[in-house]
Amino acid sequence: MTTSGTARQTSHLRLVGIGAGPANLSLAALLHGDPRQPNFFFDRKPAFTWHDDQLITGATLQVSIFKDLVSLSDPTNRFSFMSYLHEQGRMYHFLNAQFSSVPRTEFRNYLAWAAESNENVVFSESVERVDFDGEAFRVTTDRRQVTADNIAVGVGTVPWVPDFAAPHLGAGQFHVSQFLSHAKELAGRRVAVAGGGQSGAEAFLDLISRPESERPACVSWISRRRNYFPIDDSTFTNDFYMPEYSEYFYRLSESKRAELNSAHILSSDGISESTLRAIYQQLYRLQFIERDEHRFGLLPNRTIVSVDRASSGVFEVMLRHNDESGQSQCLPVDAVVWATGFRPAPKTFLEPLMSRIETENGEARVDEDFAVSWDGPPDRNIFMQNAVRGQRGLPDVNLSLNAWRAQRIVNRLRGSSGPELAMSFIDWSAKNGRGTQWTL
Ligand SMILES: Cc1cc2nc3c(=O)[nH]c(=O)nc-3n(C[C@H](O)[C@H](O)[C@H](O)COP(=O)(O)OP(=O)(O)OC[C@H]3O[C@@H](n4cnc5c(N)ncnc54)[C@H](O)[C@@H]3O)c2cc1C
DSSP: OOSOSHHHHOSEEEEEEEOOSHHHHHHHHHHTTOTTSOEEEEOSSSSOOSSGGGOOTTOBOSSOTTSSSSTTTOTTOTTSHHHHHHHHTOHHHHHHHTOSSOBHHHHHHHHHHHHHTOTTEEOSOOEEEEEEOSSSEEEEESSOEEEEEEEEEOOOEEEOOOTTTGGGOSSSEEEGGGHHHHGGGGTTSEEEEEOOSHHHHHHHHHHHHSOGGGOOSEEEEEOSSSSOOBOOOOHHHHGGGSHHHHHHHHHSOHHHHHHHHHHTTHHHHSBOHHHHHHHHHHHHIIIIISOOGGGEEEEOSEEEEEEEEOTTSOEEEEEEESSSTTOEEEEEESEEEEOOOEEEOOOGGGGGGGGGBOEETTEEOBOTTSBBOBSSOTTSOEEESSOOHHHHOGGGGSSTTHHHHHHHHHHHHHTOOOOOOOOOSSOOOSSSSGGGGGOO
16 A cells, blocks of 8 residues: 555556455455566555444454455465464464454454555545557546556445435434444434344344443334344355356356345345344343343334434334235334445446446346456456356355455466366256266
């Protein structure tokens, strides 16, 4: 993150990365130190953050720590989590701490370290426009213009709320991505948390666990799902988050891929068992030990259809029950926390190229190396990270295949290939695999 360095003085680059979240940081780490691949990664934030306003005490990483920026494709890379621990002199302490899952803040600090120690990663610089001049991409930021043979788009996601809620955000209603900034304002108020995934669970747990002086009068937790379902982190389910399944998934029809993403959603968007247990235990404390049963409401299996502000200033949250047709409830609250997820960030800087890019269901169509199909020269690529869930499945938005996906891009740039990975135990496809060897 310094302002010197060889790549910094170069105006033509092999690759420009747009965004420096975990996806592009992985690519930046794998390219670092390769003199044949001069690169810059621009991020518009003033400094590295990773969902900082959701770093609620006790929040942990939902994947193995081996799923850091590099280890699963380049374990000796200097930007590994192990290397971070070593440089900070805390390897023994980390081992002795015996975390069953790593605190999210520690992973965030690791990512910040990787960003700050890579001189090709630049903050406070927003990419505003990308053109192609026939030979190279011309990338215009709010500070300068550079050219590049390739670009890698890794701009992540933005908070999402239902359309009817969007105009009312601000006064008493906010997205969970701003949770810590607003949580203290909720003391003594009636609060609805909308969303039955990990973010909603963490917000609900935090609010019902706050000290008396900061605790809301009552917190209701609403989910469209039938119950508060756990993430499926079991062994065979985790095979969905391996490169081999990603390749199988990519070759399926568009409708089959959509069906699978919906069927497997809890392998990605469910709640950590430790969070669910902590919530249940806190509810036990509130109801049976503190005997304070009016402090919470659990309302799964309900869809929020509207939120109106009454003349008294109270928000009336209208809920439709999903099984009991015609049954609705009106929940009067003073605040709503929308934990309703994220959607791919808009990529307006690509507008000059959009008419040249093939799309599928609103996504840029990518090839097996995450390069966009477009009508430009085949050696000039637009790589897409974390923006093709429809084509690559649920891991696309998650940390699991970050290092592998970035390595694919690096291999394409270098014209090389990586070591073969051992095959999954499961034969995903009928077309090949070890099981078929015994077919009569
Ligand atoms: C609270 C939370 C916890 C999560 N925890 C986990 C977890 O435990 N395990 C897991 O696998 N996944 C987790 N995820 C999902 C996923 O890993 C993260 O969302 C991850 O941050 C995605 O990385 P990214 O690089 O694609 O996007 P982001 O982290 O969103 O980074 C994109 C970057 O692009 C920059 N940018 C955008 N537009 C421009 C522009 N025009 N010019 C320059 N810069 C731009 C932004 O400033 C941003 O820094 C979590 C998500 C959330 C919200």
